[in-house]
Amino acid sequence: xxxxxxxxxxxxxxxxxxxxxxxxxxxxxxxxxxxxxxxxxxxxxxxxxxxxxxxxxxxxxxxxxxxxxxxxxxxxxxxxxxxxxxxxxxxxxxxxxxxxxxxxxxxxxxxxxxxxxxxxxxxxxxxxxxxxxxxxxxxxxxxxxxxxxxxxxxxxxxxxxxxxxxxxxxxxxxxxxxxxxxxxxxxxxxxxxxxxxxxxxxxxxxxxxxxxxxxxxxxxxxxxxxxxxxxxxxxxxxxxxxxxxxxxxxxxxxxxxxxxxxxxxxxxxxxxxxxxxxxxxxxxxxxxxxxxxxxxxxxxxxxxxxxxxxxxxxxxxxxxxxxxxxxxxxxxxxxxxxxxxxxxxxxxxxxxxxxxx
Amino acid sequence: xxxxxxxxxxxxxxxxxxxxxxxxxxxxxxxxxxxxxxxxxxxxxxxxxxxxxxxxxxxxxxxxxxxxxxxxxxxxxxxxxxxxxxxxxxxxxxxxxxxxxxxxxxxxxxxxxxxxxxxxxxxxxxxxxxxxxxxxxxxxxxxxxxxxxxxxxxxxxxxxxxxxxxxxxxxxxxxxxxxxxxxxxxxxxxxxxxxxxxxxxxxxxxxxxxxxxxxxxxxxxxxxxxxxxxxxxxxxxxxxxxxxxxxxxxxxxxxxxxxxxxxxxxxxxxxxxxxxxxxxxxxxxxxxxxxxxxxxxxxxxxxxxxxxxxxxxxxxxxxxxxxxxxxxxxxxxxx
Ligand SMILES: Nc1ncnc2c1ncn2[C@@H]1O[C@H](COP(=O)(O)OP(=O)(O)OP(=O)(O)O)[C@@H](O)[C@H]1O
Ligand code: SF4
Ligand SMILES: [Mg+2]
Numbered sequence: 001x002x003x004x005x006x007x008x009x010x011x012x013x014x015x016x017x018x019x020x021x022x023x024x025x026x027x028x029x030x031x032x033x034x035x036x037x038x039x040x041x042x043x044x045x046x047x048x049x050x051x052x053x054x055x056x057x058x059x060x061x062x063x064x065x066x067x068x069x070x071x072x073x074x075x076x077x078x079x080x081x082x083x084x085x086x087x088x089x090x091x092x093x094x095x096x097x098x099x100x101x102x103x104x105x106x107x108x109x110x111x112x113x114x115x116x117x118x119x120x121x122x123x124x125x126x127x128x129x130x131x132x133x134x135x136x137x138x139x140x141x142x143x144x145x146x147x148x149x150x151x152x153x154x155x156x157x158x159x160x161x162x163x164x165x166x167x168x169x170x171x172x173x174x175x176x177x178x179x180x181x182x183x184x185x186x187x188x189x190x191x192x193x194x195x196x197x198x199x200x201x202x203x204x205x206x207x208x209x210x211x212x213x214x215x216x217x218x219x220x221x222x223x224x225x226x227x228x229x230x231x232x233x234x235x236x237x238x239x240x241x242x243x244x245x246x247x248x249x250x251x252x253x254x255x256x257x258x259x260x261x262x263x264x265x266x267x268x269x270x271x272x273x274x275x276x277x278x279x280x281x282x283x284x285x286x287x288x289x290x291x292x293x294x295x296x297x298x299x300x301x302x303x304x305x306x307x308x309x310x311x312x313x314x315x316x317x318x319x320x321x322x323x324x325x326x327x328x329x330x331x332x333x334x335x336x337x338x339x340x341x342x343x344x345x346x347x348x349x350x351x352x353x354x355x356x357x
Numbered sequence: 358x359x360x361x362x363x364x365x366x367x368x369x370x371x372x373x374x375x376x377x378x379x380x381x382x383x384x385x386x387x388x389x390x391x392x393x394x395x396x397x398x399x400x401x402x403x404x405x406x407x408x409x410x411x412x413x414x415x416x417x418x419x420x421x422x423x424x425x426x427x428x429x430x431x432x433x434x435x436x437x438x439x440x441x442x443x444x445x446x447x448x449x450x451x452x453x454x455x456x457x458x459x460x461x462x463x464x465x466x467x468x469x470x471x472x473x474x475x476x477x478x479x480x481x482x483x484x485x486x487x488x489x490x491x492x493x494x495x496x497x498x499x500x501x502x503x504x505x506x507x508x509x510x511x512x513x514x515x516x517x518x519x520x521x522x523x524x525x526x527x528x529x530x531x532x533x534x535x536x537x538x539x540x541x542x543x544x545x546x547x548x549x550x551x552x553x554x555x556x557x558x559x560x561x562x563x564x565x566x567x568x569x570x571x572x573x574x575x576x577x578x579x580x581x582x583x584x585x586x587x588x589x590x591x592x593x594x595x596x597x598x599x600x601x602x603x604x605x606x607x608x609x610x611x612x613x614x615x616x617x618x619x620x621x622x623x624x625x626x627x628x629x630x631x632x633x634x635x636x637x638x639x640x641x642x643x644x645x646x647x648x649x650x651x652x653x654x655x656x657x658x659x660x661x662x663x664x665x666x667x668x669x670x671x672x673x674x675x676x677x678x679x680x681x682x683x684x685x686x687x688x689x690x691x692x
Contacts, residue, residue, distance in 0.1 A: 054596060055595075056592050056596055080601075084599070084600070085598065086598070087595075087596065087597075087598040088596055088597040088598025088599070089598055092596070095589060095592070097589055100589040100590065101589045101590055101592070101593045102590055102593065103590040103593070103594065103608050103611070103612070104590070104687060105611045105612050105686070114597065115597045115598075118597065118598060118599055118603075119598065150687040150688070152687065152688050163593075166593075
């Protein structure tokens with residue numbers, strides 16, 4: 001049985017300029033002990049989707065879904081009180097900004113102990129002992145002393161370790177890590193990531209790892225979901241995704257990896273993720289997609305079968321049904337054609353990548 | 358810690374000098390003098406008037422009077438009332454408990470209502486509760502104290518006969534060896550009905566004096582809570598599966614209280630001004646009424662010394678609030 005099943009999760013914000021659908025029809029199935037990555041640029045709704053799952057969005061957000069079930073229990077039908085027995089205990093989450101995520105008025109020890117007391121009913125002494133244990137498990141030296149530290153006395157890396165200790169305190173079955181290393185120094189990033197993976201393996205805990213970084217995905221996850229403008233545009237095993245990306249957006253992300261950059265300059269994807277005001281019609285990627293044609297702008301793309309990475313695209317990479325002369329230029333391995341809207345096409349995603357690894 | 362205190366005290370010195378000048382000048386700018394006021398309807402010959410003024414030292418050049426006043430202050434002499442012939446310090450400490458009791462109850466009233474109201478208004482932002490509280494706060498803030506006090510007296514004392522009109526306790530009760538804190542004295546006296554009487558005298562003035570602080574505290578709490586509720590650490594608290602009470606009442610409120618405590622401290626100064634009016638309306642025998650009476654009688658030493666002592670109390674309270682701020686905000690805690 002899967003640990004977590006989500007079907008058709010959507011999040012809509014009520015904003016001053018009308019409703020804004022930040023997450024659109026997200027699905028996810030996670031088996032116990034599995035690591036799934038979610039990648040996508042800033043603003044593609046990765047955080048919002050997971051916060052929606054956890055019930056952590058502000059009141060302006062409306063979360064809908066066909067199914068959210070955890071270990072076979074329907075979370076949509078639960079009362080808040082029942083849901084709180086799962087949130088923070090069986091499903092834990094750590095965030096992008098570790099320093100801001102800790103309460104400045106309480107010591108690290110208090111904030112970890114609080115979770116233990118709430119979910120496991122530990123008394124003060126047992127909670128203290130367990131807190132010290134947890135702090136040393138996450139690699140904090142002198143845990144007895146650090147327990148009494150306030151967050152402003154901790155570095156970013158230390159804060160994230162405390163957050164991790166708090167998250168794993170109640171032995172969660174699923175840990176959602178939302179860009180856990182983005183705010184940290186490069187040297188610390190690898191340490192924190194290793195720590196997370198070690199803990200995940202030791203405990204057989206499932207993990208959803210959100211990141212911008214394709215490299216991190218390659219090192220950590222088994223499966224990966226590529227998200228763009230609130231939609232999952234591709235879902236594949238990591239091995240297949242790096243071999244044969246099917247969605248043009250995935251190709252572009254891969255091409256933007258420093259390891260894969262060609263010709264000195266680091267390619268980036270021209271343009272930005274559309275926000276509330278500039279949502280394109282039909283395929284949301286069409287203004288930035290080198291393969292886009294009229295159909296992409298008028299007909300909502302279908303979900304392709306699993307062999308094609310479940311890509312949300314009319315013309316999956318490597319399986320474009322159009323005759324070669326009908327494929328718009330700008331997608332050849334070395335072309336530097338300007339993109340629509342005057343953006344420079346500095347991104348050249350190889351049609352059949354894999355050679356550059 | 359010691360350095361911190363020292364720096365605070367250093368700041369107080371110029372404030373102190375400023376207050377002494379203002380207090381000294383203000384009472385002399387008013388028309389009339391103590392001798393005329395004491396004489397009242399009786400006629401005093403100009404010679405006799407000059408004689409008394411000379412005896413009191415008020416015929417000296419103004420600068421000499423001020424220096425003399427400061428000189429005495431530096432020796433701990435706050436002067437003697439022209440009217441009662443009693444020392445200003447002694448009078449102050451006799452009357453201060455009444456004002457302290459009133460102010461304390463007023464601030465308790467303001468905090469006990471204002472903080473929860475602000476918290477709920479923030480949590481239920483935009484609801485009818487929020488709008489009612491904020492509307493009431495605006496009205497409360499702009500309420501003229503005099504008018505508000507009289508209105509309450511008319512309703513509660515006049516129409517409904519629920520509370521007495523003035524004073525601190527019924528004339529029936531008298532505590533010669535009391536501490537001056539009427540609630541306490543009445544409670545320990547064991548006299549039947551004494552505490553009830555003291556409380557019924559206290560309630561209206563405390564409400565009147567606490568109204569403006571209540572409005573300010575409710576608004577400040579609401580805005581501080583709104584800010585804090587959007588913080589990441591509140592989201593973390595929710596992500597831990599904590600109850601709504603713990604998320605709002607512990608994690609959010611604890612942080613929101615930091616600016617609220619500062620506001621409460623500032624309100625003490627405002628309350629001293631409010632006490633003057635409130636004590637006058639309710640004939641509450643405290644510092645405020647003492648000051649008003651002394652101004653009417655042009656009792657120069659009392660007004661000068663009294664204002665200075667009030668300023669010292671306010672400065673002391675602000676110092677306490679500063680120290681408290683360090684206690685409740687770990688980020689500025691002095692180690
Ligand atoms: N409270 C909110 N009200 C309105 N819009 C919001 C709110 N929170 C997020 N959004 C919008 O939802 C979209 C998705 O945001 P989200 O934070 O999920 O992106 P992300 O993929 O996590 O990006 P990043 O990598 O920068 O964390 C963005 O366009 C953002 O502006
Ligand atoms: S549907 Fe068209 S525009 Fe969208 S990703 Fe596929 S090819 Fe590009
Ligand atoms: Mg995010």
